[in-house]
Amino acid sequence: MNEFIEQCRAEWRRIGVAAGDVDELAGELAADLAAAAADGVSLEGFLGASAADPRSFAAAWAAERGLIPAPDGRAGGVRSGRATLIAFTAIAAVVFVAAALLLATGEPKVTLLTAGRLSPLAGGSSFTPPPSRVLTGAAAPIEWALLTFSALALAFCAWQWARRSHARRPGMAL
Amino acid sequence: MLRGVLDLCLLAVLQEGPAYGYEMTKRLRERGLSSVGEGSIYPLLARLERDGLVETYRAASDGGPPRKYYRPSRAGQLALALGVSEWRAARDEVDAVLAQITIEVAS
Numbered sequence: 001m002n003e004f005i006e007q008c009r010a011e012w013r014r015i016g017v018a019a020g021d022v023d024e025l026a027g028e029l030a031a032d033l034a035a036a037a038a039d040g041v042s043l044e045g046f047l048g049a050s051a052a053d054p055r056s057f058a059a060a061w062a063a064e065r066g067l068i069p070a071p072d073g074r075a076g077g078v079r080s081g082r083a084t085l086i087a088f089t090a091i092a093a094v095v096f097v098a099a100a101l102l103l104a105t106g107e108p109k110v111t112l113l114t115a116g117r118l119s120p121l122a123g124g125s126s127f128t129p130p131p132s133r134v135l136t137g138a139a140a141p142i143e144w145a146l147l148t149f150s151a152l153a154l155a156f157c158a159w160q161w162a163r164r165s166h167a168r169r170p171g172m173a174l
Numbered sequence: 175m176l177r178g179v180l181d182l183c184l185l186a187v188l189q190e191g192p193a194y195g196y197e198m199t200k201r202l203r204e205r206g207l208s209s210v211g212e213g214s215i216y217p218l219l220a221r222l223e224r225d226g227l228v229e230t231y232r233a234a235s236d237g238g239p240p241r242k243y244y245r246p247s248r249a250g251q252l253a254l255a256l257g258v259s260e261w262r263a264a265r266d267e268v269d270a271v272l273a274q275i276t277i278e279v280a281s
Contacts, residue, residue: 064220
């Protein structure tokens with residue numbers, strides 16, 4: 001009987017049952033086996049077919065007790081989400097700083113229009129649009145758009161970081 | 175044996191008084207239910223405990239290691255009452271169907 005209990009202990013340890021829980025399960029089993037032995041009941045008489053398969057017996061018991069640790073998928077997901085948020089925050093910050101610098105220095109301006117010579121007109125002459133139509137104005141709409149969107153993205157990131165920080169605080173179990 | 179029915183039988187023998195694992199198998203076998211052995215009682219008890227249908231406590235044994243005793247919780251007593259009602263209704267329905275059957279075995 002002791003050998004059976006030791007085999008169960010080994011299986012519980014192998015599948016990750018905590019040491020305290022292993023002792024509790026083994027203690028309960030030992031007490032019941034001792035009572036069976038006192039009645040003259042053998043291990044096979046008490047446990048039947050399970051007596052020949054301590055590993056399955058131990059695993060089934062621990063599983064029903066909820067003592068087998070689940071794969072740490074949630075922690076992996078949390079880490080992955082944190083990495084994504086770090087990357088998103090960094091990109092938003094870089095875009096925000098770049099847009100702010102472009103607006104502050106005034107150089108270079110980005111424009112939706114491209115300066116260039118249009119195709120030759122009939123008669124061999126060419127047409128160059130007026131500079132005011134080709135170069136961007138001081139309003140620099142792309143920079144302002146980038147600044148606005150990056151500021152919104154940073155605000156969203158700040159909200160996400162605040163949520164994560166709040167979620168990590170331990171709660172009180174009732 | 176049907177899983178839910180065995181749970182019901184365990185709650186029924188615990189209703190007679192707290193018992194440890196081996197003692198429960200003895201009570202069941204005394205009533206002719208020998209199939210509950212086979213080591214299946216521990217996972218069943220674990221599930222009942224996890225579901226809050228039984229409560230446990232430890233008590234010293236005569237010279238041996240302390241034993242873990244089980245007794246039905248309030249929820250367990252309610253589950254037992256409902257389960258017995260459902261079982262009896264199901265048994266009567268099945269009996270009504272099977273009662274129409276006559277089997278003749280050619281010799």
